[in-house]
Amino acid sequence: MSNLSISFKFENMDKSLTPSLSVRQAQPDEILKILRVQIDALRVLCVKDYSLDQIEALVDRNISHFSRGGYRGETTFVAELENVVVGASSLLGHRISAVYIHPLYNRQGIGSQLLDAVEHLACSRNIRTLRVTASLTAFPFYKAKGYQIVDESHLVTKDGLRIRCIEMMKQVLSAY
Structure with a gap:
């Protein structure tokens, strides 16, 4: 399969700076960079919705996932800004398994x-x-991207901690 690469430009507050953001398929040696983005996103962005225990359980879950082989079988994309990985997304079959953006x-x-x-x-x-x-x-x-609620669910950690989630779906390919 060929590597996909998409380039975007966005304007910064300082009009003299227009960094180039590229979204491309991740390379195997970028697993730790992707994990760092996920951990930082969980610890900073999720504090309003989850307890610290729940956040650390999610962090542990992601670390465990990577230690078992990372995103093997998934197609993972990274967003790179000035040679720094600032986000990642993954697809496994018909499931989005990740979309994480570094809090900065x-x-x-x-x-x-x-x-x-x-x-x-x-x-x-x-x-x-x-x-x-x-x-x-x-x-x-x-929700803003057109995904519909299917059900409420919970991730349950090995210690029995319940983490509330929302199951969602979106039709991305119309039947003709």
């Missing part, structure tokens, strides 16, 4: 571009409907 780069359209890359890939694979288990923090993002 949140709310700049990077998440939308990473989600677009996953949706585009799904369409190229003739996947009609995408599903995602959204955190309470990410729920408004997915």
Whole structure:
């Protein structure tokens, strides 16, 4: 499979700076960079929706996922800004398994571009409907992108801690 690469430009507050953001397929040696983005996003962005124990359980879950081989079987994209990985998204079958943005780069359209890359890939694979288990923090993002609520669910940690999530779906490929 060929590597996908999409380039975007966005304006910074300082009009003299127009950094180039690229969204491309992740390389195997970028796993630790992706994990760092996920951990920072969880610890900073999720504090309004989850307890510290729940956040640390999610961090441990992501670290465990990486220690078992990372995103093997998934197609993962990274958003790179001036040679720094600032976000990542992943697709596994018909499920979005991740969209994370480093907190310093949140709310700049990077998440939308990473989600677009996953949706585009799904369409190229003739996947009609995408599903995602959204955190309470990410729920408004997915809702704004046209994802519909299917159900409420909970991730349950090995210690029995329950973490509330929202199951969502979106038809990305119309039937003709």
